[in-house]
Amino acid sequence: MGRTHMRPARAAIIVALAALTITGCAQNRNNLPNNAADLGLSGAAPGSTQDFTVNVGDRIFFDTDSSVIRADAQATLARQAQWLGQYPNYQITIEGHADERGTREYNLALGARRAAATKAFLESRGVSGSRLRTISFGKERPVATCDAASCWNQNRRAVTVLTGQGS
Amino acid sequence: MMMTHRSGRLAALFAAMMALFAATALPARALVEIDINQGNIEPLPIAVTDFISGDGIGAQISQVVSDNLRRSGLFLPVDKGAFIEQVSNPDAAPRFEDWRVINAQALVTGRVTEEGGGRLRAEFRLWDTFAGEQMTGEQFFTNRDNWRRVAHIISDAIFERLTGEKGYFDTRIVYVAESGPRDNRTKRLAIMDQDGFNNRYLTQGGDIVLTPRFSPSRQEITYMDFAGGEPKVYLLQLETGQRELVGDFPGMTFSPRFSPDGQKVVMSLQQPDGNANIYAMDLRSRNTTRLTNSPSIDTSPSYSPDGSRIVFESDRGGRQQLYVMGANGGGATRISFGNGSYSTPVWSPRGDLIAFTKQSGGQFSIGVMRPDGSGERILTTGFHNEGPTWAPNGRYLMFFRQNAGAGGPQLFSIDLTGRNEQPVPVEGYASDPAWSPLLE
Numbered sequence: 363m364g365r366t367h368m369r370p371a372r373a374a375i376i377v378a379l380a381a382l383t384i385t386g387c388a389q390n391r392n393n394l395p396n397n398a399a400d401l402g403l404s405g406a407a408p409g410s411t412q413d414f415t416v417n418v419g420d421r422i423f424f425d426t427d428s429s430v431i432r433a434d435a436q437a438t439l440a441r442q443a444q445w446l447g448q449y450p451n452y453q454i455t456i457e458g459h460a461d462e463r464g465t466r467e468y469n470l471a472l473g474a475r476r477a478a479a480t481k482a483f484l485e486s487r488g489v490s491g492s493r494l495r496t497i498s499f500g501k502e503r504p505v506a507t508c509d510a511a512s513c514w515n516q517n518r519r520a521v522t523v524l525t526g527q528g529s
Numbered sequence: 530m531m532m533t534h535r536s537g538r539l540a541a542l543f544a545a546m547m548a549l550f551a552a553t554a555l556p557a558r559a560l561v562e563i564d565i566n567q568g569n570i571e572p573l574p575i576a577v578t579d580f581i582s583g584d585g586i587g588a589q590i591s592q593v594v595s596d597n598l599r600r601s602g603l604f605l606p607v608d609k610g611a612f613i614e615q616v617s618n619p620d621a622a623p624r625f626e627d628w629r630v631i632n633a634q635a636l637v638t639g640r641v642t643e644e645g646g647g648r649l650r651a652e653f654r655l656w657d658t659f660a661g662e663q664m665t666g667e668q669f670f671t672n673r674d675n676w677r678r679v680a681h682i683i684s685d686a687i688f689e690r691l692t693g694e695k696g697y698f699d700t701r702i703v704y705v706a707e708s709g710p711r712d713n714r715t716k717r718l719a720i721m722d723q724d725g726f727n728n729r730y731l732t733q734g735g736d737i738v739l740t741p742r743f744s745p746s747r748q749e750i751t752y753m754d755f756a757g758g759e760p761k762v763y764l765l766q767l768e769t770g771q772r773e774l775v776g777d778f779p780g781m782t783f784s785p786r787f788s789p790d791g792q793k794v795v796m797s798l799q800q801p802d803g804n805a806n807i808y809a810m811d812l813r814s815r816n817t818t819r820l821t822n823s824p825s826i827d828t829s830p831s832y833s834p835d836g837s838r839i840v841f842e843s844d845r846g847g848r849q850q851l852y853v854m855g856a857n858g859g860g861a862t863r864i865s866f867g868n869g870s871y872s873t874p875v876w877s878p879r880g881d882l883i884a885f886t887k888q889s890g891g892q893f894s895i896g897v898m899r900p901d902g903s904g905e906r907i908l909t910t911g912f913h914n915e916g917p918t919w920a921p922n923g924r925y926l927m928f929f930r931q932n933a934g935a936g937g938p939q940l941f942s943i944d945l946t947g948r949n950e951q952p953v954p955v956e957g958y959a960s961d962p963a964w965s966p967l968l969e
Contacts, residue, residue, distance in 0.1 A: 390712070427844075427848070429803065462913075463888075463913075464872075464888070464917065465772050465829075465849075465872040465888075466739060466740060466807050466873075466915070466960075466961065467740065467783060467828045467829045467872070468788070468828060468829075468842065468872050469796065469840075469846075470739075470781070470784070470828075471797065471799070471805040471826040471828055472826065473702075474780075474781055474799045474803050474805065475742050475803035476803075477803070477918065478801075478802060479803060489733070493639065496779075497758070497759060498781060498799075499737075499758070502714065502716075502737050502739070503712065503713070503923070504711065505712055507711040507712050508932040509912070509934055524647075
């Protein structure tokens with residue numbers, strides 16, 4: 363999953379970088395909250411899942427033991443809310459995750475807390491609660507698997523998953 | 530899938546305590562014994578001879594007994610190559626001086642006899658070589674398939690006679706077997722003997738399963754399963770494989786554990802605001818009682834063995850710490866005050882200690898403290914140690930460990946001194962062990 367270069371023109375990345383500067387977090391480019399470089403730019407039809415992932419950003423990140431929505435995450439969620447308002451037929455599952463530096467039961471609870479905080483933020487930005495469900499995976503589904511902070515930072519996340527067209 | 534039946538085994542396996550030599554049943558003078566409460570114990574040299582049998586089964590049983598005793602850390606089985614006397618008649622008194630001279634303070638002899646119909650009779654005698662007396666002797670009848678279990682029962686009898694403590698060898702471990710890539714692990718419930726043998730899988734790996742715990746009174750476990758899309762607490766009948774949802778709650782339920790009488794499951798229930806509080810459900814009446822009500826993560830509840838109190842972890846004070854409350858909820862008292870955070874408390878079946886996971890300085894430790902929070906002792910520390918479970922005699926713990934850069938977690942056991950740490954042989958990766966009560 364190595365992301366070897368960024369596309370600095372991407373608006374999402376610029377937002378994220380600005381937020382990182384503000385919060386002073388020592389994060390590297392691997393932590394940027396979207397998959398733009400992975401997925402490329404072509405073929406993301408407006409309103410598609412790929413459009414959401416690439417152009418909006420499907421995930422936000424958290425500080426250790428925290429479920430506070432950081433400034434960079436607020437920007438991502440604001441874009442998500444706007445996009446979800448534009449495409450109201452999607453149902454949404456918010457997955458809460460924890461890094462592996464905690465015990466299992468606490469991490470399940472922490473993931474639930476992060477998912478709930480994310481849901482509350484999206485609701486505050488106009489996304490109907492009836493479209494949103496949450497699930498915690500605790501530390502069971504890391505995306506980055508090294509035993510170092512660079513990976514743990516990426517695993518403390520909430521991922522907004524489009525679960526299909528509602529009616 | 531082959532299911533083993535405890536009730537079937539009960540019928541098949543009955544122990545006949547025999548006063549083989551009535552005159553020595555109540556020894557008049559002090560015999561060899563181990564004081565398990567001593568801090569630094571020299572393992573007791575013990576000679577475990579091959580049980581006499583028509584085939585290799587006698588030697589196999591002896592080997593299991595010897596391995597059990599060695600892993601306890603309290604015994605040092607003497608190398609068979611040093612034996613002088615070759616025991617051919619286990620009914621006759623051994624030549625004690627032959628065993629004293631190789632410093633075997635205790636001696637185990639035995640015999641395995643075919644009873645017909647696939648049944649075995651296994652007998653053993655435990656001798657004090659310095660007193661020149663038999664300490665105990667028992668015989669068991671069983672199906673041949675159960676030979677390992679007979680070896681564990683014999684091990685427990687020896688352990689109990691020499692330490693004064695209940696044994697823990699005739700027990701099982703339920704745990705989570707892990708396979709596949711770390712970012713998409715397959716997790717299956719599995720059960721095995723405490724020494725890692727007779728492993729079998731209880732679930733197929735289609736769903737994430739976590740934190741299995743044994744019922745104290747039935748062939749049943751409670752655990753968490755992601756089946757159906759929402760993680761929930763379930764009961765699983767070991768004999769039938771039948772699975773049953775515990776309670777009907779709106780959110781995630783997790784971190785279940787039985788009450789000591791087996792009649793309740795205590796667990797965490799996710800609240801609408803994302804916090805988690807503790808509830809107990811009576812398995813007969815299905816009545817649910819809320820035990821905590823706080824804007825925090827309250828989880829990992831564990832009853833005291835008398836059922837009167839519950840220890841749990843909460844981040845209500847900021848970081849995770851351990852708290853004790855009455856079994857009906859209400860005011861909770863914080864008991865952990867060291868530097869770091871504390872989680873996964875488990876009350877010892879003896880009642881005297883609470884085991885926990887401690888995070889401090891980037892390390893994960895397994896430790897114990899008294900129920901009032903005093904006497905904290907760390908038993909092992911490293912990159913990641915988590916989730917202790919007590920042996921039924923309250924003298925050993927099992928937990929899982931993942932070293933930095935390792936592909937996955939593995940199980941370890943450790944005694945209360947922290948000196949005797951042993952890997953538990955499991956094929957593949959393993960986590961979330963839970964020790965059974967002594968089998969019946």
